[in-house]
Amino acid sequence: MRNGIHLRAYGFEAEVLGERGANLISFACPALEAEALRTPPTENAFQTSNPYLFGIPILFLPNRISGGRFTFEGRVYVFPINEAKTGNYLHGTLHETPMQCVMRSEEQAVFEYRATRDRPYLTFPHAFSMRVSYTLSRGGITQQIRIENQSEQNMPVALGFHTTFSLPFVSGGTADDIRLMLDADKEYLRDPKTYLPTGEVDASFDIKHPLLEGSFSPCALNISRHFSMGSQRNMVLTDMRKKISLRYSADENYGFWIVYNGGRQDLICVEPQTWVNNCPNAPFDRQETGFSYLSPGEARTYRTYLTIEKA
Secondary structure, eight states, rough: TOOOOOOTTTTTEEEEGGGGSSSEEEEGGGGEEEOOOOSSSSTTTTHHHGGGGGBBBSSSSSSSSEETTEEETEEEOOOOOOOOTTEEESSOGGGGGGEEEEEEEEEEEEEEEOOOOOSOOOTOOOEEEEEEEEEEETTEEEEEEEEESSSSSSOOOOOOOOOOEEOOOOOOOOOGEEEEEOEEEEEEEEOOOTEEEEEEEEOOOHHHHHHHHBBTTTTTOOOOOEEEEOOOOOEEEEETTHHHHHHHOOOOOEEEEEEEOOOOOSSEEEEESOOOOOTTTTEEEEEEETTEEOTTTEEEEEEHHHHHHHH
């Protein structure tokens, strides 16, 4: 795209849109004729289509917060209600906030965003910085995000992505040929109207075996499910006929997946997140479901990895 930053090294190609919150909108392996991510046809597509369904939008704070508010250390955090039909806050706006590119080479691009007391992020009452880097290597692409609390109080922190894979992802392939392996442990059941956790957790959910063995067809049914991660924290999408796979994994900061296709057959979203949906208000122990914070001056680094390979 006109304003995208292109990376090319080690047999991979990538494109990042700084104007859209450093969204990785393309990751390809030309030798395998494979394009992993759903890429917008034009920049205008973000305004005319669902903006979460292109590339890897960064979600901060991720998923839903009921009523747009929660309490931490006696402080009430209030966020805009941007999902009117449920009365929830959803995903934030970092995915559409411009980030400055502060370093680039053939194999790496680094972006930075800063929220200050005078220029806050939404109604979030903390100054903080976020540094987003994408680095190509022989193993694929690494996304690294470093968040630093630059305020004088403990800052709640959670991170997620609306990672959207294209179906099919290989030239000449079909969506019917693709199978999903997901390292999913338990399912967090959600209310069908509010999409918030009900408090019920199912350790033997109906599609667990197909997901774990890699036989699940991602376009066979309308899916919107919320899982905890297993110890491997990875996903593999495989074109069974072309024998090419996408492998996506996360570091130990992440503990949850959302899997979503909206009833469509041209995409599948496999979304790593550090906390459970509505974590601050959900009927679970906060610490067990990913609630975390940074003390003043503290920083934390989060990493995910994506590659395209022969199966």
